[in-house]
Amino acid sequence: MAAPPSISTDVLIVGAGPTGLYGAYYAGFRGLSTVVVDVLPALGGQVTALYPEKEIRDVAAIPAIRGRDFVSALEAQAAAFDPTYLLGRQAVRLTHSDGEPVVTLDDGTVVRARAVVLTAGIGTPTPRPLPCGDEWAGTALSYFVVDPAVHTDRDVVIVGGGDSALDWADALGSIARSVTLVHRRAAFRGHAATLARVRAGSTSIHVDTEVVRLDGDLESGTLAKVTLRGRNGDETVVAADHVIAALGFISDLGPLRDWGLELKGRSVTVDRSMRTNLPRVYAAGDLTGYDGKVKLMSVGFGEVATAMNHVAVDLDPDLTLFPGHSTDGV
Numbered sequence: 001m002a003a004p005p006s007i008s009t010d011v012l013i014v015g016a017g018p019t020g021l022y023g024a025y026y027a028g029f030r031g032l033s034t035v036v037v038d039v040l041p042a043l044g045g046q047v048t049a050l051y052p053e054k055e056i057r058d059v060a061a062i063p064a065i066r067g068r069d070f071v072s073a074l075e076a077q078a079a080a081f082d083p084t085y086l087l088g089r090q091a092v093r094l095t096h097s098d099g100e101p102v103v104t105l106d107d108g109t110v111v112r113a114r115a116v117v118l119t120a121g122i123g124t125p126t127p128r129p130l131p132c133g134d135e136w137a138g139t140a141l142s143y144f145v146v147d148p149a150v151h152t153d154r155d156v157v158i159v160g161g162g163d164s165a166l167d168w169a170d171a172l173g174s175i176a177r178s179v180t181l182v183h184r185r186a187a188f189r190g191h192a193a194t195l196a197r198v199r200a201g202s203t204s205i206h207v208d209t210e211v212v213r214l215d216g217d218l219e220s221g222t223l224a225k226v227t228l229r230g231r232n233g234d235e236t237v238v239a240a241d242h243v244i245a246a247l248g249f250i251s252d253l254g255p256l257r258d259w260g261l262e263l264k265g266r267s268v269t270v271d272r273s274m275r276t277n278l279p280r281v282y283a284a285g286d287l288t289g290y291d292g293k294v295k296l297m298s299v300g301f302g303e304v305a306t307a308m309n310h311v312a313v314d315l316d317p318d319l320t321l322f323p324g325h326s327t328d329g330v
């Protein structure tokens with residue numbers, strides 16, 4: 001049997017949310033090679049999974065930016081240092097070899113790192129499943145939109161009543177051939193302004209309604225139609241190339257709970273250098289907890305910069321903690 005793939009890097013970042021992406025930039029700025037792993041198939045953590053179309057207004061120097069564009073900007077900033085992204089893979093096991101961390105991913109890949117920075121946020125997000133049609137997952141059924149453009153000129157059914165469902169109906173309304181929005185309750189929970197835009201557009205809205213069947217050629221993954229059933233039992237069949245189930249996520253630290261980290265609830269305890277209780281393992285962003293912690297992206301960016309500066313000195317004691325100014329072109 002072939003040995004599992006093995007990768008070596010200076011820093012392994014677990015979590016490609018905003019904190020992890022800025023960490024990838026910062027590690028490069030400090031001259032460190034970086035691998036970033038995320039269980040989601042796309043970069044951006046909560047921003048991509050929960051609010052890609054919303055405007056973020058509280059990040060320094062950016063008056064307002066759409067979530068999706070913000071993630072692209074973080075990716076572009078990190079790209080200067082060419083991090084390796086391993087997406088769709090979960091970090092499941094941590095051991096140490098000669099004092100250095102070794103992390104195993106759920107596909108068997110072994111990542112040998114000189115330091116690990118955990119930026120796992122609120123943990124692994126598991127989408128709430130659609131009650132039917134699971135056999136279409138990964139082909140004509142998805143749980144979030146990685147790239148809206150793939151739905152151009154297609155018939156799309158969006159299921160859900162919260163912000164994500166409304167945001168995607170809003171975003172796809174102008175590019176898809178048709179958008180059908182299905183919600184099992186009468187009232188939507190998302191932002192009133194987004195709902196008003198969706199109502200004003202061409203989206204066909206079905207409330208008090210559930211998706212009961214997906215039909216098409218399962219082998220090729222080509223969906224043809226979706227059957228909806230209203231509370232009164234009436235069925236409606238709509239043309240569909242793709243179903244997006246925006247029913248929310250349940251997040252859990254999952255395997256990280258077994259790594260021996262000092263935890264308080266869902267938060268990892270860190271010191272002022274962002275060190276955890278484990279050797280060469282740091283944490284930053286929504287994952288960390290301490291008295292007075294504020295879970296915001298601005299705070300995560302500061303924490304991960306602190307973590308990477310300490311990692312740099314831990315790995316090379318001849319370096320100074322202060323990195324110099326980026327304006328010096330370092």
Ligand SMILES: Cc1cc2nc3c(=O)[nH]c(=O)nc-3n(C[C@H](O)[C@H](O)[C@H](O)COP(=O)(O)OP(=O)(O)OC[C@H]3O[C@@H](n4cnc5c(N)ncnc54)[C@H](O)[C@@H]3O)c2cc1C
Pocket residue numbers: 014015016017018019020037038039040044045046047050051055056057058089090091092119120121122123124125253254255256284285286287295296297298300
């Ligand atoms: C609707 C909404 C609106 C918000 N608006 C704002 C706002 O305006 N301003 C603001 O500052 N904050 C806002 N936030 C909060 C902000 O999104 C979070 O503070 C931020 O996403 C935290 O970033 P993070 O990178 O630390 O964690 P996350 O974004 O949670 O990313 C963590 C990543 O780690 C991955 N992961 C976890 N465990 C593993 C594992 N074992 N293996 C591999 N990958 C793993 C997850 O899949 C995830 O992608 C908002 C949050 C929500 C829900």
